[in-house]
Structure formats: structure tokens, C-alpha cells
Amino acid sequence: MTSQLYNKSVFAIAPMMDWTDRHCRYFHRQMTVRALLYTEMVVADAVIHGNRDRLLGFAPEEHPVALQLGGSDPDKLARAAEIAAQWGYDEINLNVGCPSDRVQSGTFGACLMRTPDLVAECVAAMKASVSVPVTVKCRIGVDEQDPEIALDELADKVLAAGADALWVHARKAWLQGLSPKENRDIPPLDYDRVYRLKARLGDVFVGINGGVADLDESLRHLEATDGIMMGRAAYHNPGLLAEIDRRIFGVDADPIEWHELIDRMADYCAAHIFEGGRLTHVTRHMVGLFHGMPGARRFRQILSTDATKPGAGPEVLRAAFAEIRLDQCRDAA
Known part of the structure; x- marks a missing residue:
């Protein structure tokens, strides 16, 4: 399954801190066989030195499941990715989008939008250490960056380094002046910017994230991108997940009991x-x-x-x- 993960349309439930733990993922899996589930972001240092059962453990039923890593040291990310692959994750995702102060203080997350060469080094190191897909989740830019330039530069460099897919949160992150919560709502959504990236990159997998509220909207986004990543809507109204396999993937499944x-x-x-x-x-x-x-x-x-x-x-x-x-x-x- 891992080698074919991005050969088709993907519906993913976004990595969400304090929410998408192993219990949440097990629950979500009861309603959808096909959706790609993400862990909360786990810092590479924690994977290397911490309690791996607590940080990485998951139920077999959760597949396909991806681990999202946070970090900016290529060697540490490569080691953490290798450990995660040994635990059986179907994908390793690098966080280049989280705007929290804690993440910024560790020089990773959204602030990495400013250092695309470093992100490419991280991706290359991770790719060299694992055989499962390595993907990147990013913003369209941060602070004063021009999204037309910043997103293309990051995308081109990480793809050249071997990234298997890009997930783009269709908002800027304002690292100065907005809280993490405000960064989820205040910066305007720019779906067209992600559509343009997909159109330019052709066969490269580009998925879209940010403000996706329901499955009708998801289907519209799939006309211009390869994948949908839904976050808070899936968490606060998880019953809608019962319709994903039928409506998104066309699976002739019995209604949920x-x-x-x-x-x-x-x-x-x-x-x-x-x-x-x-x-x-x-x-x-x-x-x-x-x-x-x-x-x-x-x-x-x-x-x-x-x-x-x-x-x-x-x-x-x-x-x-x-x-x-x-x-x-x-x-x-």
C-alpha cells in the first residue's frame, strides 16, 4: 500500500496537536477505510530519545497512517524517519507549516518556509533513510513573503530533493503578531494559489488543506488538486467521515450501523x-x-x-x- 499511496486521489485527516492521537485515529478509522490518517506532530529529538511506544505506538487498524515529524536537523530527521518506518508507518511527513511559538523556538515548522534549501536537505536525508513516501506539509508563505515566489521556491527544491507529495495549507502564516489559533482563521485562504501550483507541477501530487468544511467542498477541490486534507471539520463533526469512502472514493459500502x-x-x-x-x-x-x-x-x-x-x-x-x-x-x- 505504501508505494501506491499517492498514485490516486487522497482524502486525509490533518495532523492536529492534542487531537489526532492514537485513540482519535482508531475512532476515525471505524468510519472510513480509505482516508489517510496523520499523527500529531512529533519532534525528531523525541522520537530518537523519548518513549517510543507512547510517541509512535498505533493500532494495526489505523493503516494507512502517516507520522508527521518536526525538526530542522537533516541527520536527526533521517534517524527519526528510519525509526518511524521500522514502527510501520506508511508515510513520513515533514512539518513546514506550524506557526506556534514553541515550534519557532526550535527553528522548525512554518519558519522553515524562509529556508527552502535547508528543507530540501532534510527531505533528501529522510528519503535516503526510508523506503516509504516522504512528504512535506507547508503554508503558501510566511509574514512578508510573496506566496507566488515563496511557495514555488519551496516546492521546486523539496521535489528536486525527492519529496513524494506536497500538502499545502492555503494560508500564509504570520509568525509575528498572530497566535497559532489566529493563524488558523485570520490570514485569508487562497485556494487559487494552490491550484496554480498544481497546474504548474503537472503530475506531481499536490494536496490542499485549510478551511475545508464538508465533502461537497472537498469534491470541488479535487477538480483542481490531487488530495484533500480536512482538519477541524473532521474532528468536530466526525460523523461526516462515514460518507468519505462512498462519496470521495466511490466505494459501494453499506451505510454505517x-x-x-x-x-x-x-x-x-x-x-x-x-x-x-x-x-x-x-x-x-x-x-x-x-x-x-x-x-x-x-x-x-x-x-x-x-x-x-x-x-x-x-x-x-x-x-x-x-x-x-x-x-x-x-x-x-
């Missing part, structure tokens, strides 16, 4: 609790599952309160699900 999904997640929660975890580690990712359905508000309330209590078990998830009135939903199946 919500009670079967809850049974699988309850079993997963029980196993996690048995290993010393807490129910809320899993259910915090499920709060928005039944967005717009009768009973969804009560479902959210139970998971936001009862699931956080000491000793809470899978029965809390089942009780929350009992509040969902599937018989009142035309599209419940």
Missing part, C-alpha cells in the same frame, strides 16, 4: 481502561459524533461530564448513545 460503531468503541475503551487508561482519553474525541441528530446535545453532555469522572467505564458511552434518537433521523443508517 451506529450501534455497531458504539459497540466497537466501547470494547476499545474497556481495553484501554484495563491497561490503566481513562475513558475520557477516548471519548473526548467522540463528543461531536452525532452532530445535528436528535439527542446529540445530551450525548455531548454525558461524554463531557460523566466520562471524565474517576472510574467511568464503557457503560457511560453506551448511556450517552442511548440518548440518540436514530428513529427520528432520516439518514441515521
Whole structure:
């Protein structure tokens, strides 16, 4: 699967700090077989020196799953990529888009848009150490940069270094003056800039990210790009993931059975609790599952309160699900 990952259209769920952990990814995988799942960004130094089971561990069911690395030292990134490939990841992605202060202080993330030669060195080192795809996720530019120049320069150099695909967040990042949260909303989206990059690069895989709200919009973007990366919309309304395989990939799949999904997640929660975890580690990712359905508000309330209590078990998830009135939903199946 890894060698063919970018030979077709891709729908990916974006790497999101504090959100797309292994429990979130397992949950998302229950609703889509085809979507590419991303980890949270993990710093290369942490991979090399830290607790690898905690940082890199994932369930076999998560495939295809990509690890996003943060860093700017080619040797360290190469070593971290090699370790990740040994753990079985289907792709290694380099973060050239995160605008947080912590990332900037480590001289990686979005500030690397200013040093495309260094990014190319990092990509080349990673490519030399692994056989799985190495990709780059970037912005269209940072601060005073002209996106017409900055994005082309970065793209050309990382592709020459061997990058297998580019994921472009269609916004500038303002490293001076805006918080990470503001950088997700305030800089205007410029989808046309990403479309122009794709048109210029021809057969090179270019995927688009930033503000993608639903599957209708995703299909429109796929007319001009090769892939869609959805972030917050997928997290806050995960039920839409149940339509990805059919609508994006054309898979003739049976409608999801919500009670079967809850049974699988309850079993997963029980196993996690048995290993010393807490129910809320899993259910915090499920709060928005039944967005717009009768009973969804009560479902959210139970998971936001009862699931956080000491000793809470899978029965809390089942009780929350009992509040969902599937018989009142035309599209419940």
C-alpha cells in the first residue's frame, strides 16, 4: 500500500496537536477505510530519545497512517524517519507549516518556509533513510513573503530533493503578531494559489488543506488538486467521515450501523481502561459524533461530564448513545 499511496486521489485527516492521537485515529478509522490518517506532530529529538511506544505506538487498524515529524536537523530527521518506518508507518511527513511559538523556538515548522534549501536537505536525508513516501506539509508563505515566489521556491527544491507529495495549507502564516489559533482563521485562504501550483507541477501530487468544511467542498477541490486534507471539520463533526469512502472514493459500502460503531468503541475503551487508561482519553474525541441528530446535545453532555469522572467505564458511552434518537433521523443508517 505504501508505494501506491499517492498514485490516486487522497482524502486525509490533518495532523492536529492534542487531537489526532492514537485513540482519535482508531475512532476515525471505524468510519472510513480509505482516508489517510496523520499523527500529531512529533519532534525528531523525541522520537530518537523519548518513549517510543507512547510517541509512535498505533493500532494495526489505523493503516494507512502517516507520522508527521518536526525538526530542522537533516541527520536527526533521517534517524527519526528510519525509526518511524521500522514502527510501520506508511508515510513520513515533514512539518513546514506550524506557526506556534514553541515550534519557532526550535527553528522548525512554518519558519522553515524562509529556508527552502535547508528543507530540501532534510527531505533528501529522510528519503535516503526510508523506503516509504516522504512528504512535506507547508503554508503558501510566511509574514512578508510573496506566496507566488515563496511557495514555488519551496516546492521546486523539496521535489528536486525527492519529496513524494506536497500538502499545502492555503494560508500564509504570520509568525509575528498572530497566535497559532489566529493563524488558523485570520490570514485569508487562497485556494487559487494552490491550484496554480498544481497546474504548474503537472503530475506531481499536490494536496490542499485549510478551511475545508464538508465533502461537497472537498469534491470541488479535487477538480483542481490531487488530495484533500480536512482538519477541524473532521474532528468536530466526525460523523461526516462515514460518507468519505462512498462519496470521495466511490466505494459501494453499506451505510454505517451506529450501534455497531458504539459497540466497537466501547470494547476499545474497556481495553484501554484495563491497561490503566481513562475513558475520557477516548471519548473526548467522540463528543461531536452525532452532530445535528436528535439527542446529540445530551450525548455531548454525558461524554463531557460523566466520562471524565474517576472510574467511568464503557457503560457511560453506551448511556450517552442511548440518548440518540436514530428513529427520528432520516439518514441515521
